[in-house]
Amino acid sequence: xxxxxxxxxxxxxxxxxxxxxxxxxxxxxYRFADRFDxxxxxxxxxxxxxxxxxxxxxxxxxxxxxPEDRISRDMMAWDATVRADLLESRLAEFGVNPISGxxxxxxxxxxxxxxxxxxxxxxxxxxxxGVGQAFRAMADRLREGVASDRTPAEFAVRQTIPQxxxxxxxxxxxxxxxxxxxPPGMADPLAWRDRLRAATEAEVRPALVVxxxxxxxxxxxxxxxxxxxxxxxxxxxxxxxxxxxxxxxxLALPAEQIHEIGLSQVETLGAEYRQLGPQVTGSDDLATIxxxxxxxxxxxxxxxxxxxxAATAALSKAKSAMTGWFGIxxxxxxxxxxxxxxxxxxxxxxxxxxxxxxxxxxxxxxxxGWGRYQIxxxxxxxGIPGHHLQLAIAGELTTIPEFRKRAFIAAYxxxxxxxxxxxxxEMGLYATPLDRMGMLAADSMRACRLVxxxxxxxxxxxxxxxxxxxxENSPMRESHVTAEIDRYxxxxxQALSYMIGRLEIQRxxxxxxxxxxxxxxxxxxxxxxxxxxxxxxxxxxxVVRDWLAAAG
Numbered sequence: 001x002x003x004x005x006x007x008x009x010x011x012x013x014x015x016x017x018x019x020x021x022x023x024x025x026x027x028x029x030y031r032f033a034d035r036f037d038x039x040x041x042x043x044x045x046x047x048x049x050x051x052x053x054x055x056x057x058x059x060x061x062x063x064x065x066x067p068e069d070r071i072s073r074d075m076m077a078w079d080a081t082v083r084a085d086l087l088e089s090r091l092a093e094f095g096v097n098p099i100s101g102x103x104x105x106x107x108x109x110x111x112x113x114x115x116x117x118x119x120x121x122x123x124x125x126x127x128x129x130g131v132g133q134a135f136r137a138m139a140d141r142l143r144e145g146v147a148s149d150r151t152p153a154e155f156a157v158r159q160t161i162p163q164x165x166x167x168x169x170x171x172x173x174x175x176x177x178x179x180x181x182x183p184p185g186m187a188d189p190l191a192w193r194d195r196l197r198a199a200t201e202a203e204v205r206p207a208l209v210v211x212x213x214x215x216x217x218x219x220x221x222x223x224x225x226x227x228x229x230x231x232x233x234x235x236x237x238x239x240x241x242x243x244x245x246x247x248x249x250x251l252a253l254p255a256e257q258i259h260e261i262g263l264s265q266v267e268t269l270g271a272e273y274r275q276l277g278p279q280v281t282g283s284d285d286l287a288t289i290x291x292x293x294x295x296x297x298x299x300x301x302x303x304x305x306x307x308x309x310a311a312t313a314a315l316s317k318a319k320s321a322m323t324g325w326f327g328i329x330x331x332x333x334x335x336x337x338x339x340x341x342x343x344x345x346x347x348x349x350x351x352x353x354x355x356x357x358x359x360x361x362x363x364x365x366x367x368x369g370w371g372r373y374q375i376x377x378x379x380x381x382x383g384i385p386g387h388h389l390q391l392a393i394a395g396e397l398t399t400i401p402e403f404r405k406r407a408f409i410a411a412y413x414x415x416x417x418x419x420x421x422x423x424x425x426e427m428g429l430y431a432t433p434l435d436r437m438g439m440l441a442a443d444s445m446r447a448c449r450l451v452x453x454x455x456x457x458x459x460x461x462x463x464x465x466x467x468x469x470x471x472e473n474s475p476m477r478e479s480h481v482t483a484e485i486d487r488y489x490x491x492x493x494q495a496l497s498y499m500i501g502r503l504e505i506q507r508x509x510x511x512x513x514x515x516x517x518x519x520x521x522x523x524x525x526x527x528x529x530x531x532x533x534x535x536x537x538x539x540x541x542x543v544v545r546d547w548l549a550a551a552g
Contacts, residue, residue, distance in 0.1 A: 005061045005069045009401035012054050012076055016403060019047050022127070025113050027406060028351030034123035036130025039137040041144065044087055051084035067546065071532060071539060072401055078536055079407060082247040089240035092138070093145030096152040096215065097490040098159035099483070102134065103167060103208075104341050107176035112348060114355040115183040121192060125199045128177060132203030139214040151222045153229035155463065156490050157215050164212040172201045227462035229489050230455075241457045244493030249500045250411045250536035255458035258496060262450025265499060266473050269447055272440055279433040280373075293371060293441060293475035299434070300371050304338050304364035307375065311336045311362055314379035314429070321427050322384060327527045330392030334358040334383050340365040343487070344480070345378050347387040349406075350395060358388040369480060373438035376430055377421045381442065385427070386420035387413065394533040409534040410494060415501015416529075418446055422502070444474035445484065446502070449495035453488045463489065504537045505529065508544050515548050 017024035021032035058076040065073060098104060115121045145151050170176070178196050182189045224233060231237035231244075245253060274284040281292040293299060301307050315336060322329055332350035339346075339361035347360040360382035364370070380386055390413060394405045421439050430436045448470045455461035455469070463485060470481045488495045508529075513520045528547045529540065 003057050003061055005058070005065060005073050006401065008054075008057055008061065009072050009076060009403055012058075012080070013401065013403035013406070015050060015054065016406075019043075019050075021130075022109065022113075025127075026109065026348065026351065028114065028353035028355055030114075030116070030120045030123075033120045034126030034130075036127050036134050038130075039092065039134045039141065041092075041137075041141060043137075044090075044092065048084045048087050051080040051087070055080040055084070068399065068532075071535070071543070072404060075404060075407065075535065075539060078250075078539075079403075079409075082243070085243045086240075086247050089236070089243055090144075090150070091240065091492075092141040093148065093150045094152040094234075095138075095141070095490075096156040096160050096219070098156055098163060099487045099490060100342060101160065101490075102131075102138070103160060103163045103211075106131065107167075107179075108339055108342055108361070110177045111179040111181075112356070112359075113180060114351055114353075115181050116353070116355055118183055118185050118187075121180075121183040121186060122195075124180060125195045128196060128199040129203045131177065132199075132207035135204070135207035135211040139211045142214055142219050146218055146222050149222075150234055151219060151224055153463075153489055154220070154223035154225055155229065155486060157220045157223045159486070161212060161215050161220075164208055164215075168205065168208055168212070172197060172205065175200050175204070177204065226464060229463045230461065231457040231492050232460050237457065241492055244457075245496060248410045248493040248497045250409065250538065251500065251504070253500070255454040258450050258500065259454040259459065261503070262447055262454070262499070265447035266444070266451065269440060269444055273437075276433060276437055276440065280437045290475040293373065293437065294477050297368075299373060300368050301375075303367050307362050307364050307367060307370050308336050308338050310372070310375040311360075311379045311383075314376045315383045317431075318380060318384040318424065318427075318429055321429060322389070325385065325423070325427055325523055325526060326389065326530070327523050328393055328530055330358075330389060331396055332357045332388075332392045334360065334388040334392070336379070336383070337361050338364045344483075345382050347382045347391070349391045352395060352402075352406075358383075358392050360387065366479075369477065371438065371441070371475075373434045374441060375438070376435040377424070377438040377442045380424040380429060381417040381421050384420075385423055386417040389420070390416045390530055391534075393530050397531070397533055400533045404533040404535075407534040409536055410497035411501035411504070411537050412534050412540060413501075414497040415499075415503075415505050415537070418442070418498045418502035419505045422506075441475050443499075445470075445476060446495075446498040448474050449484075449488065450499055452485065453493065453495045456485075456489060457492045501537065505540075508541055512544055512548060516551060519551070 017029050018032060020037060021035040022037055024032050055077045058073050061073045177200055186192055231241045241255060245255065270286055273286055273289050277284045277289040281289050283289060315334060334357060337359055340363065342363060344363050345360060348358065350356060350358045397405060421442055424430060425436065425439055430439065452466040452469055456466050466485045467481050470476060471478060509525060512525055528544055532543050535543065
């Protein structure tokens with residue numbers, strides 16, 4: 001007897017939160033508040049097995065399904081399969097990540113965990129003990145990699161060790177993991193904080209030392225040099241990269257085809273720069289335009305508060321324009337905050353229980369690195385009409401299972417974010433030609449990503465070759481380019497999701513406009529795209545085609 005698809009969807013959502021308890025906590029699900037993610041080999045094996053079983057059970061659901069149920073079935077089978085496939089590549093054996101690794105992101109994530117009750121707050125000591133276990137497990141996985149000659153890139157190890165040293169240099173009483181909000185009704189908050197400090201001192205700090213020492217003494221001597229930093233230099237690298245492409249793009253595209261798409265996009269953008277350049281830099285020469293955007297002090301910010309204020313102003317402008325372009329609007333609000341670690345900018349979805357709205361972070365650790373022209377495009381990507389609009393709407397839908405509201409579909413989410421940057425231009429949101437130049441600069445980064453990510457992980461490029469390509473074909477500074485290349489090296493394939501997703505959404509929109517002619521309404525199209533939650537791109541195409549068929 002086959003499973004009921006809706007009951008299976010609930011079970012799958014519980015499974016996803018159970019294996020990612022910290023993400024569950026951020027989402028407002030407190031059932032696993034006493035746990036941190038289990039990063040051991042045994043836990044990975046169990047997750048693969050459960051993923052395969054969920055995919056099998058979902059595929060077997062084929063009776064009495066309405067169109068929405070079919071989406072849930074197909075999406076569950078797809079999601080479980082691609083996750084299991086990538087886990088079987090055992091990326092944790094060389095997974096050192098100075099950009100978004102735990103040592104970089106936990107100081108940001110832990111303080112964002114809601115404390116709605118005394119029970120949840122008391123569970124935090126268990127979570128902190130789990131953090132210590134996780135760092136020990138990460139060290140064990142790296143030892144496995146050294147034993148099987150699957151080691152991380154040297155630059156990643158060299159950058160991560162100082163991050164750990166800096167964390168260990170902070171007095172325990174001031175540890176960033178202790179920067180959590182006291183819940184209402186806590187009888188003895190000082191004793192509670194003492195329990196958290198004790199867990200940090202007894203479990204987290206010793207585990208950080210273990211992890212640091214393994215990196216320094218065992219991994220670094222065996223790490224891969226810069227010219228062999230991509231997956232292509234590992235024995236099973238080609239298969240691992242194919243799996244990453246399927247996860248992050250949701251499409252079965254060969255790396256070589258993605259590379260060519262990127263080259264074509266870079267060439268197209270060159271013509272757009274030349275058209276806009278005279279208004280902004282006084283030149284239509286590409287190299288001159290790029291150098292002005294990189295180096296002109298007048299085009300760059302100087303302090304963190306200024307950056308956050310500019311992003312907040314852009315977000316406010318976008319909020320006011322939503323009703324003309326979207327019928328479905330989110331109830332959750334969105335805010336902007338400064339950060340000093342992690343990616344250049346990133347977004348956290350609202351909590352499911354409404355305890356926290358959406359927030360996107362601007363990394364202001366290097367304020368002069370932010371071009372004035374970059375703020376609006378970033379705000380529209382991370383906030384409205386980008387990630388906040390899409391992810392908050394998904395979280396508030398009442399007609400789809402919970403797992404679909406919170407599913408990680410990078411090509412859909414990041415594709416929508418990049419689509420939103422161009423949509424903002426249609427909406428008239430960019431204030432000046434300089435701000436529109438920021439839209440092109442953001443496009444350059446995403447187009448170059450297709451070229452360099454595939455170059456590094458499929459075509460044998462070295463780190464320096466990738467850096468030089470982005471410097472030649474985008475207005476980014478070398479320090480930012482280097483950080484970007486390092487990010488692509490430690491998270492293979494993720495960088496492909498943006499432009500591949502954007503191009504596919506644009507293709508689907510163009511097809512819908514051609515099919516409906518004068519009856520095409522952009523608001524209705526956007527509501528269809530956003531009204532089913534996060535979807536693999538082929539399923540999004542199917543949803544839109546079903547809408548067109550119903551429209552006659």
